[in-house]
Amino acid sequence: MSSRLFSPLQLRSLTLPNRIVISPMCQYSAVEGNANDWHLLHFGQYAVSGAGLFIIEATAVEPEGRITPECLGLWNDENEAALRRVLDTVRPFASMPFGIQLGHAGRKASVRRPGLGRGSLTPEEGAWQTKGPSTRPYGPGWPIPQALDRAGMQRVIQAFVRAAQRADRLGLDLLEIHAAHGYLLSSFLSPLANDRTDEYGGSQINRMRFPLEVFAAVREVWPHHKPMGVRFNGSDWNDAGLTLQDGIAFANELKRGGCDYVDISSGGNAPSRIPLRPGYQVPFATGIKQAVDITTMCVGLIRDPHHAEAIVANQEADLVGIGRGMLNNPRWAWHAAEALGAPFEVPHQYLRGATSEGVPSQDMVMVKDPV
Template identity: 55%
Template sequence: MPDLFDPIKLRGLTLANRIVISPMCQYSAVDGNATDWHKAHLSSLALGGAGLLCVEATAVSPEGRITPGCLGLWNDDNEAALAKVVKTVKATSSTKLAIQLGHAGRKASSAAPWDGGQLITLENGGWKPVAPSAIPHKDNEPAPQAMTADTLLRIKEEFVDAAQRAVRLGFDAIELHAAHGYLLHQFLSPIANQRTDDYGGSQENRMRFPLAVFRAVRAVLPEGMPLGVRVSATDWVDGGPSWTPEQTVAFGHKLKALGADWIDVSSGGVSPKQQIPVGPGYQVHLADMLKRDVGLPTMAVGLITTAQQAQQIVEQGQADMIALGRAALYDPRWAWHAAAELDRQVDGPPQYWRSLPSGKNRVFGDTTFGMR
């Protein structure tokens, strides 16, 4: 049976175990540039023994930021600032490093969560969001600008440019953000996409732009570099047309045919009318469905907090990898503690060898290491 601490191969990349640190927005960049916060935050997580660490949703253009404080990768300054973070993480950790590239679409120009998280209007220093259709995320908000053919082409090229910058920076993998109500998810969902051209209407048309972005990004990556996609497998909205698990399966088959290496299975985010049955592992059944029906490696995410819970999901074949978000923030050494509980091995920097779980019952390693 597969094990949480088994290696897994994604194209030309091998992860030491199945534990993934999810991309988690920090809202702490300046003009898209990474700061000392990103260096401290990611370095801490990278030392915890996970197989893969994914940098937060990184905007491919200024208008694609969720908030003014979101990380970006659209110009040389962004690239130079992020290079300092990547250099530190790679110099101090064997954990593989991915980056999630995204565009917020109609959910752009928002305040940071600790400032209320609501739309920042033009009058208050925000910017005009773009979206598949001129439909606001909330009924009381100004409508975004519907994307034209030229806008579609420009944004696709911005994804490609950001991906090429990520390759130059030395990232090991890339994930495209097609979840949580952001631009690529907006195209997929009939809640946000009411276009009447080739990019709206039918399920096939609504998948067209996200698939075009994936195809264009895959074309500029090295052959051995894996490319995955985070999806919202359901909108959790009843009473009208919405994006459903069955449509996500169809999308997954298209991604697989184009060379996707994993699907990171989340849900929701496209509508404030969503009704999500939140509870431990509440999205695991969606990852299980995608794994069985599409046949791509999947990541399960969403209130997976304990070692036994994560091990059971992998062992039973419901998902191939476990992605942790808030659990990893609460406990950056989650993988160490999981290894101790499950009587497994975990890698760590030599400077920490004396504190790594080791031996039966996993107390501590060799307390005489380095001593006379």
């Protein structure tokens, strides 16, 4: 039987060659938001990985929206030119479409990058004022965010819109809005972070309002033929937090607004214990997929190709995001194809190492034409 993981997926006019998605992963390597040679290296190795879609890391729509000072950005011409150089170099070699995740870190911004001890930046390190739905900090010891007023919310919407226009100019195929993990849009959605008493806080419909306004404004400028999705939490892992019903309601509204897929993650709105195990977030994706009938991506400790295959074959999700597994093994998709007996494409330069057997059979490995 042919592999479902290696079957194509259509999103508007975009065809993904298979269901394996390189999950967005911050590289904490940009300078003033500008991509550089690290990104060239990073994008380059995944361009020839055989996955079905590469999603560029959370990319800040304004400087204050960066998680760390080293996060990628797309708020000015310089950012756009820097990313263009990387994409123009890498994409002719790529066998998959490229998407980008646009985000704003909200009250979880202004922290040190991993490797520097994490934690909030000090004023000497260049800390900036964080913004949130209200003044509740992420956790004990975290800085108190400034509650966004209406003018601030409009500014953020416009920043998302302008970044989306830049992403389109860069020729990117797909756009994902980051509304997960406790960052700005996620914090509006979650009762753990949103204490507002106006029409943007309190009830489920109110908490969804701002993220939906951002989505609608971006969808309006993102070309009709290009797909757009949203990553959000299926759970906050906290009894007082988001529920699956909240996720279903949000997905329904997004679908109505022209969203092509939802990418279901969890956690990050308050410190919590997450019961990690392979596929720990898949049930949220499945619950939303079943209730809403929308293309759904799942992610989280999926390492075994047979597990990924079963998720798609059993219709638990349509797309499987792989994060750390890809960092560990950028050839994850080749190994998965071999394990599942699915044909896959390799650059001719790597043909002789395409399979563990050493001599790939011609009906298994298709050579990507040299560039």
